[in-house]
Amino acid sequence: xxxxxxxxxxxxxxxxxxxxxxxxxxxxxxxxxxxxxxxxxxxxxxxxxxxxxxxxxxxxxxxxxxxxxxxxxxxxxxxxxxxxxxxxxxxxxxxxxxxxxxxxxxxxxxxxxxxxxxxxxxxxxxxxxxxxxxxxxxxxxxxxxxxxxxxxxxxxxxxxxxxxxxxxxxxxxxxxxxxxxxxxxxxxxxxxxxxxxxxxxxxxxxxxxxxxxxxxxxxxxxxxxxxxxxxxxxxxxxxx
Amino acid sequence: xxxxxxxxxxxxxxxxxxxxxxxxxxxxxxxxxxxxxxxxxxxxxxxxxxxxxxxxxxxxxxxxxxxxxxxxxxxxxxxxxxxxxxxxxxxxxxxxxxxxxxxxxxxxxxxxxxxxxxxxxxxxxxxxxxxxxxxxxxxxxxxxxxxxxxxxxxxxxxxxxxxxxxxxxxxxxxxxxxxxxxxxxxxxxxxxxxxxxxxxxxxxxxxxxxxxxxxxxxxxxxxxxxxxxxxxxxxxxxxxxxxxxxxxx
Numbered sequence: 001x002x003x004x005x006x007x008x009x010x011x012x013x014x015x016x017x018x019x020x021x022x023x024x025x026x027x028x029x030x031x032x033x034x035x036x037x038x039x040x041x042x043x044x045x046x047x048x049x050x051x052x053x054x055x056x057x058x059x060x061x062x063x064x065x066x067x068x069x070x071x072x073x074x075x076x077x078x079x080x081x082x083x084x085x086x087x088x089x090x091x092x093x094x095x096x097x098x099x100x101x102x103x104x105x106x107x108x109x110x111x112x113x114x115x116x117x118x119x120x121x122x123x124x125x126x127x128x129x130x131x132x133x134x135x136x137x138x139x140x141x142x143x144x145x146x147x148x149x150x151x152x153x154x155x156x157x158x159x160x161x162x163x164x165x166x167x168x169x170x171x172x173x174x175x176x177x178x179x180x181x182x183x184x185x186x187x188x189x190x191x192x193x194x195x196x197x198x199x200x201x202x203x204x205x206x207x208x209x210x211x212x213x214x215x216x217x218x219x220x221x222x223x224x225x226x227x228x229x230x231x232x233x234x235x236x237x238x239x240x
Numbered sequence: 241x242x243x244x245x246x247x248x249x250x251x252x253x254x255x256x257x258x259x260x261x262x263x264x265x266x267x268x269x270x271x272x273x274x275x276x277x278x279x280x281x282x283x284x285x286x287x288x289x290x291x292x293x294x295x296x297x298x299x300x301x302x303x304x305x306x307x308x309x310x311x312x313x314x315x316x317x318x319x320x321x322x323x324x325x326x327x328x329x330x331x332x333x334x335x336x337x338x339x340x341x342x343x344x345x346x347x348x349x350x351x352x353x354x355x356x357x358x359x360x361x362x363x364x365x366x367x368x369x370x371x372x373x374x375x376x377x378x379x380x381x382x383x384x385x386x387x388x389x390x391x392x393x394x395x396x397x398x399x400x401x402x403x404x405x406x407x408x409x410x411x412x413x414x415x416x417x418x419x420x421x422x423x424x425x426x427x428x429x430x431x432x433x434x435x436x437x438x439x440x441x442x443x444x445x446x447x448x449x450x451x452x453x454x455x456x457x458x459x460x461x462x463x464x465x466x467x468x469x470x471x472x473x474x475x476x477x478x479x480x481x482x483x484x485x486x487x488x489x
Contacts, residue, residue, distance in 0.1 A: 196341050223343045225480030235343045237272060 001031075001038055004048040008034050012213045014206060021179060021188040023202035023219065025195060027239065030208040032191050036159050039189060040076035041069055057157060074101065077150030081162035083142035085134035085149075090117075090126050093134045093145055097153035112152050119185075120148035121178050140171025147178065151186075158182065160190040164197065176201050195235055199223045207231045275340050279350075282332045283408075286353050286360075289325045290404040293360045293367070296322065297400055297463065300367040301393045303374050304456060305385055312374035319368045326361040330354060348480060349410070352473045356407060359466040359473075363400070366459040366466075373452040380449045386435060389453060389460075392428040396460045396467075399425065403467040412478040418471035425464035432457040 001009040009031045016022045024032040034043065041062060043049045054061045062072055074097065085093050094113045095103075103109060113130070117123040122144040126137070134145055143163060150158060160179070164172040179188055179201045192198050198205055198219070205222040207215045207230070215222065215231040226232045233239050296315050303312035333354045336342065342350055377383050399421045406414035436454045439445040472484050 195343065199343070224347060226344050232344050236346050237275070 001034060001043065001051050002049070003046070008211055009038070009208075010211045012208075014213060014216045016187060016189060016204070018187050019183060019185065020203040021183040021190060021201055022204045022206060023198035024189065024191045024206045024208060025193075025198050025234070026208035026214075027234070028193075029210075031211040032206075032208045033161055035208065036161055036189060036191050037078075039157065039159055040073050040078055041067075042073075042078065044069070070100075074153040075155050076157045076159060077153065077155040078159045079143070079146050079150055079161070079163050082166050083139055083146050085137070085142050085145050087133070087135055089131045090134050090137070090145060091130040094148050094152050096149060101153065116148040116152040117145075119151050119182065120144045121174060121181070122148055138171070140167050140174055143167060143171070143175060144178065147175075147182075151182075155186065157187045157189065160188065162191055162193065165193065172197070195223075207234060209234070272340075275336075275342075278332075278336055278340075279342075279346065282329070282336060282350070282353060285325070285332060286329050286357060287408050289322065289329055289357065289360050290407060292318070292322050292325060293364045294400055294404055296364045296367040298397055300371040301397065303371055304377070305390065305393070307374060307378050307383060309375050309378055312371040315371040316368050319364055322361060322364040326357055329357045333357070345477065348477045352477045356470045356473050359469045363463050363466045366463045370456045370459040373456050376448060377452050380446050382446075383449055386432060386453055388428050388432050388435065389457060392425060392432065392457060392460050395421070395425050395428065396463050399464060399467045403470050406474045407470055410474060410477055412475055415471040415474040415478070418467055422464050422468050425461060429457050429461040429464075 001007070012035060024036060026032045037043050038051060039055065039057075039062070043051070051063055053063075055063055057076065060067075062076075086096060088096070091113055094116050095109045098109060098112050103112065114123060114127075117126060122141060125141060126132075126145075134142065137145060143166075147158075147163075163179075164175045167175065176197065179190065182188060183203070188201075190198075190201060192201075202219045205217065205219045206213055207222070207226075207228075209230055215226060215228045217226070222231065223235060226235065296318060299311055299318075300315045302308065303315060333350050336350050340346075399418055402414050402418045402421070405411060406418055433454055436450040436457075440447050440450045469484075472482075476482055
């Protein structure tokens with residue numbers, strides 16, 4: 001992946017198993033978020049950004065000519081670091097994606113909203129105030145609402161960019177429990193600076209440094225017996 | 241001797257390929273000095289424990305071979321200090337796990353310290369058990385320790401020294417030497433048991449003395465086993481490989 005002449009991510013090759021969670025760790029500027037955003041081609045919006053190589057999801061190269069970006073981003077949901085609900089009701093936030101896809105029937109929408117909120121472990125907390133503004137929710141609830149909004153379009157892959165870094169420990173714990181539950185149905189890719197969080201929520205961990213994938217291994221192996229010295233130094237805090 | 245020198249040089253996990261040694265590398269740290277200091281403190285404390293245990297074993301041997309009941313009593317009384325140290329090492333290690341959530345080589349090192357701490361404490365118990373045979377042996381005015389018992393003791397002391405060196409320096413090469421040395425101790429133990437049984441069956445010897453010799457040998461053999469455990473743990477810290485129960489090292 002290049003920003004103009006600068007090669008931001010170099011020759012990365014890795015496979016992410018279906019319905020497992022992959023954590024991407026590394027120091028700031030190592031390319032992990034850039035890589036995450038390349039999965040649903042969000043980097044296309046950055047002028048001068050170009051990609052060489054292939055990125056396959058379910059047998060389809062998402063960088064092939066003619067790929068429908070709207071459809072891609074429906075299949076690959078993204079949850080950002082800071083909760084970003086729309087200034088609408090809780091219901092309308094979750095129904096936003098399906099409505100864009102043309103779903104109109106009230107009954108179908110109700111079902112999608114409830115199902116998504118349940119999967120995001122938020123239904124019990126908001127079921128009596130679906131018409132209330134999403135902005136009135138706590139930070140942790142807003143983040144789970146954003147996850148529900150992403151789930152409403154029935155994605156196969158869920159990308160999470162530091163999804164709990166703006167949350168308190170209790171809300172963080174709920175998000176982590178949620179990730180654990182969601183990964184049985186979705187492939188989850190999470191970027192985090194919190195090493196313990198990476199260890200807790202992921203099945204696989206990828207360590208990036210200066211645009212290179214240094215090591216990619218099952219998380220338990222990565223955190224007990226990393227094979228690369230750079231990985232060892234990073235996860236033990238001895239970087240530099 | 242405990243760990244690497246220098247106020248800010250620290251243990252850092254991955255092995256280096258320097259010729260002739262498999263010791264762990266020492267790296268300058270950019271991480272929390274607080275954690276580094278506490279980890280070094282833990283290693284120092286564990287190192288003090290190894291020195292106390294070494295002293296207990298050597299004194300127990302001296303007490304046996306010179307039939308020095310006072311020295312034997314010193315070993316027995318000194319066990320309380322070692323027990324106290326064992327608890328302090330364990331607490332310090334648990335604190336580090338709880339407060340810093342270490343990973344990789346740090347995690348392997350701290351969990352290993354918790355494990356081998358128990359082995360060292362048990363070695364001291366073996367020294368006490370052996371020292372407790374001194375007083376009964378003083379009743380046998382003709383007591384002459386079997387030659388194999390001396391050989392076995394020397395071998396065990398040497399193995400324990402190597403074990404302490406392997407642990408304190410996290411030296412993989414010395415740890416492997418320890419593993420190879422245990423066969424000698426085992427062979428001597430079986431020889432001593434056979435010889436003592438033969439003497440007891442002949443009825444021409446003081447059975448209490450023969451029994452004491454067997455019990456001393458048994459405790460020395462147990463010390464050898466604990467040294468093996470510790471050496472295997474050092475190899476785990478070094479490589480991440482659990483070689484316990486594997487015969488090929």
